Amino acid sequence: MTSSLPRIIQGGMGVGVSSTTLANTVSKSGQLGVVSGTALAITFARRLMQKGNEIYEEAMKHFPFKKTIERIQARFHPKEAHEPFRMVEMPSIHPSEDLNELIVVANFVEVHLAKKGHKGVVGINFLEKIQFPTLASIYGAILAGVDYILMGAGIPHRMPEIIRKLTKHEDVMLPIKIAQETEHTIEMSSFSPLSFSKGESLPELKRPQFLAIVGSHTLATYLTKSEFGSPDGFVVELPIAGGHNAPPRGKYPLTETGEPIYGERDLVDFEALRALNLPFWLAGGFGDHTGLKKALELGAVGIQVGTAFAFSNESGFEPELKKQVLEQVLNGKVRVKTDIKASPTGFPFKVAEIEGTLSDETTYQARKRICDLGYLREAYRKENGSIGYRCPSEPVEDYVRKGGKVEDTVGRKCLCNGLVAGIGLGQIRKDGSTEKHLVTSGDYLNGLKPLIDPKTYSYSATQVLHYLLNS
Numbered sequence: 365m366t367s368s369l370p371r372i373i374q375g376g377m378g379v380g381v382s383s384t385t386l387a388n389t390v391s392k393s394g395q396l397g398v399v400s401g402t403a404l405a406i407t408f409a410r411r412l413m414q415k416g417n418e419i420y421e422e423a424m425k426h427f428p429f430k431k432t433i434e435r436i437q438a439r440f441h442p443k444e445a446h447e448p449f450r451m452v453e454m455p456s457i458h459p460s461e462d463l464n465e466l467i468v469v470a471n472f473v474e475v476h477l478a479k480k481g482h483k484g485v486v487g488i489n490f491l492e493k494i495q496f497p498t499l500a501s502i503y504g505a506i507l508a509g510v511d512y513i514l515m516g517a518g519i520p521h522r523m524p525e526i527i528r529k530l531t532k533h534e535d536v537m538l539p540i541k542i543a544q545e546t547e548h549t550i551e552m553s554s555f556s557p558l559s560f561s562k563g564e565s566l567p568e569l570k571r572p573q574f575l576a577i578v579g580s581h582t583l584a585t586y587l588t589k590s591e592f593g594s595p596d597g598f599v600v601e602l603p604i605a606g607g608h609n610a611p612p613r614g615k616y617p618l619t620e621t622g623e624p625i626y627g628e629r630d631l632v633d634f635e636a637l638r639a640l641n642l643p644f645w646l647a648g649g650f651g652d653h654t655g656l657k658k659a660l661e662l663g664a665v666g667i668q669v670g671t672a673f674a675f676s677n678e679s680g681f682e683p684e685l686k687k688q689v690l691e692q693v694l695n696g697k698v699r700v701k702t703d704i705k706a707s708p709t710g711f712p713f714k715v716a717e718i719e720g721t722l723s724d725e726t727t728y729q730a731r732k733r734i735c736d737l738g739y740l741r742e743a744y745r746k747e748n749g750s751i752g753y754r755c756p757s758e759p760v761e762d763y764v765r766k767g768g769k770v771e772d773t774v775g776r777k778c779l780c781n782g783l784v785a786g787i788g789l790g791q792i793r794k795d796g797s798t799e800k801h802l803v804t805s806g807d808y809l810n811g812l813k814p815l816i817d818p819k820t821y822s823y824s825a826t827q828v829l830h831y832l833l834n835s
């Protein structure tokens with residue numbers, strides 16, 4: 365069975381870094397191209413608000429429920445380049461019908477575009493921590509025939525059942541974490557394909573494979589025993605990978621620059637992993653010509669690579685930003701900091717120190733705090749028992765008024781706006797400025813030198829695949 369599995373997974377990189385073009389290129393070449401499912405409702409809505417994005421309009425024609433598309437088309441129209449993007453409802457436990465439609469269609473379109481024109485396999489990546497849009501997102505991806513669903517940044521033990529049910533158009537529910545509550549009235553998010561389709565006929569769907577992204581063999585073992593079913597395989601991500609990282613286990617020491625130190629307890633036990641008898645891929649620092657060989661020797665079926673693809677021509681990062689990063693890599697060194705404060709999720713988050721981006725203290729301090737995308741907001745219970753939403757990166761006084769601790773706001777960055785800006789969809793503010801970029805990358809960034817053309821400061825995703833496979 366493992367012979368039919370891809371050797372290379374091009375990692376799902378949010379927001380929009382794993383673009384449809386990147387995933388399409390990788391899948392076409394016989395490996396697993398993955399699009400990012402993070403914040404797709406916002407990026408899709410903004411693309412519909414830009415001129416020249418007809419491919420999205422075309423992709424929508426393939427969506428099975430025609431009335432849904434008519435409603436979306438009536439709501440979004442191209443704006444002038446200097447105008448700000450219209451606000452889109454922020455995700456919450458009980459989204460409006462409009463938002464649910466946008467989420468489902470956005471995920472459908474992303475997978476559809478990645479699958480277009482070839483017979484290869486395509487995956488979509490979600491973060492477990494971002495719970496509110498999860499059910500509608502998964503349904504949209506399955507409607508487009510996604511082959512793999514990958515989920516990390518949390519404990520996705522309910523996903524096998526949810527995926528199975530959505531494939532059969534059955535109703536699903538997901539308990540939502542409420543800040544500081546362990547046992548209280550559980551808040552449920554729910555999704556019903558039948559009421560979503562509003563009587564239009566339901567297509568037959570194929571169940572995608574589910575790969576859980578884990579940082580340890582312990583979590584992998586736990587997931588195989590879940591009462592909701594086992595994942596079909598794992599991506600085992602080591603802490604030098606880009607994006608969010610699993611924190612070290614227990615209380616952990618920090619380096620002089622405040623970065624987490626991983627110890628013995630964080631080492632992966634490959635024997636325990638192999639004993640699970642499920643396929644696994646290794647991620648984090650395997651993105652060079654020796655990575656695949658090393659992973660195969662450890663019993664993996666292949667590798668998941670992020671950083672090397674993130675800065676390729678086909679990725680979603682703005683071309684000028686990629687060029688700036690690669691020029692900096694080739695002409696020196698870029699520091700990648702494992703920032704334990706930056707992400708509102710509280711997970712360590714890798715930030716590449718690139719001039720003029722939010723890694724710059726002055727640029728960060730100059731940004732007026734605002735929370736208007738809301739993907740990393742947490743639900744909390746108000747004194748009257750109802751649910752409210754807050755994010756440690758929002759204006760400090762708002763967060764504190766909502767019961768948050770002032771110390772939790774220190775050093776927090778607005779990942780939503782910063783990451784969306786990185787793919788050229790940054791909001792234009794009242795003073796005419798545009799949201800600044802935030803660049804995440806794996807520690808491996810400086811290892812990209814052999815791939816970079818010194819004249820153009822660029823390389824292609826196909827070059828990356830050759831580099832990885834010809835070891």
Ligand SMILES: Cc1cc2nc3c(=O)[nH]c(=O)nc-3n(C[C@H](O)[C@H](O)[C@H](O)COP(=O)(O)O)c2cc1C
Pocket residue numbers: 374375376377378379381400402489490491515516517577601604605606607608647648649650651668669670671672674804805806807808
């Ligand atoms: C720019 C960037 C963004 C990423 N975003 C995500 C993400 O949203 N979700 C996720 O599960 N992994 C994310 N990752 C991790 C990758 O999917 C992949 O596992 C990792 O990059 C592999 O390690 P490498 O960077 O050393 O190749 C991201 C990585 C990068 C470089």
